[in-house]
Structure formats: structure tokens, C-alpha cells
Amino acid sequence: MDHKFQDEGKTIYDFIYEFYVKCPQCEKFAVVKSFPDEKGSFLFYEKRSLICGFCGFIKVYKNSPGIIGSDYPLWLESNCCGEKLWAYNLEHLEYIERFVYASIREGYCDEHGWKNNSMVSRLPKWIKNGKNRDEILRCIEKMRRSVPEKARA
Numbered sequence: 472m473d474h475k476f477q478d479e480g481k482t483i484y485d486f487i488y489e490f491y492v493k494c495p496q497c498e499k500f501a502v503v504k505s506f507p508d509e510k511g512s513f514l515f516y517e518k519r520s521l522i523c524g525f526c527g528f529i530k531v532y533k534n535s536p537g538i539i540g541s542d543y544p545l546w547l548e549s550n551c552c553g554e555k556l557w558a559y560n561l562e563h564l565e566y567i568e569r570f571v572y573a574s575i576r577e578g579y580c581d582e583h584g585w586k587n588n589s590m591v592s593r594l595p596k597w598i599k600n601g602k603n604r605d606e607i608l609r610c611i612e613k614m615r616r617s618v619p620e621k622a623r624a
């Protein structure tokens with residue numbers, strides 16, 4: 472059976488509204504939420520909050536510097552096929568999963584033509600390589616199970 476993946480043209484910025492990290496205090500699962508700027512964009516977010524549901528650690532950042540996810544190690548990070556597989560959150564992980572799962576992958580096309588800046592079109596070659604498919608899907612499943620139940624709602 473053929474499974475089709477349609478690239479929705481999502482970019483990496485469509486996923487950074489929320490990302491999972493290791494809590495700096497207890498090293499368990501914590502969530503960083505980004506607040507959009509006044510234009511509603513997450514690209515140059517000014518404010519983020521880190522909340523850990525395990526030890527209660529809370530930190531609010533204003534004008535947080537640096538690129539997303541660089542402050543703390545990402546929770547969804549795994550060695551896979553000798554490479555590093557990572558995702559910001561479950562939506563991101565499951566989007567990658569749908570892509571890897573699909574045997575037919577269709578690009579994203581709008582009125583300006585085919586896009587090549589979508590998150591999927593920029594995935595590294597090893598993720599797109601069909602021979603890595605089964606191992607990547609296994610890694611993704613493991614990563615998904617590492618997310619606490621209460622974060623999956």
C-alpha cells in the first residue's frame with residue numbers, strides 16, 4: 472500500500488511555539504513556550520517561559536538571546552542511523568514521522584511555484600534515504616514514548 476505525504480509547506484518556524492527541553496534543575500521533561508512578537512511572529516520572539524511539571528522550576532526570559540533550543544538540551548533528541556534525530560515537540564516529531572513513513576512524497580507548491588524552504592525539503596539526506604526508514608521510525612516511536620503522558624494532551 473502506498474502512503475502519500477503532502478508537504479504542507481511548513482517551515483521550522485511553524486513548530487517553535489513550544490519545545491521540549493531537559494529541565495536545568497532536575498533534568499526531567501520541561502516545556503519552553505515562546506510568545507509571539509507584536510506581529511504574531513515567532514521568528515524574533517521576545518519572550519519565552521520554561522516550565523517544569525516535575526520540580527516546579529519556572530523561568531521567564533525576556534529578549535531571550537540565541538537560536539531556539541540552544542539554551543538547554545532538547546528533550547526529543549536521539550542517536551539514529553549514526554546521526555542525530557531531533558524535534559522541538561510532538562507535532563514536529565509526528566510531521567517528520569509522516570514524511571518518513573510515506574512512500575510517496577509530494578512537494579509543496581503554491582502560486583509562486585514549488586517551495587524549497589519548507590522544513591521537509593530541508594531535512595538531511597539520511598532522513599530522506601529510504602533504507603533508513605525502518606530505523607528512523609523506530610527512533611521516532613521511542614522518542615514519542617519518552618514524552619510524559621500529560622504533555623500529549
Ligand SMILES: [Zn+2]
Nearest residue numbers: 494497523526
Ligand atoms: Zn525540573
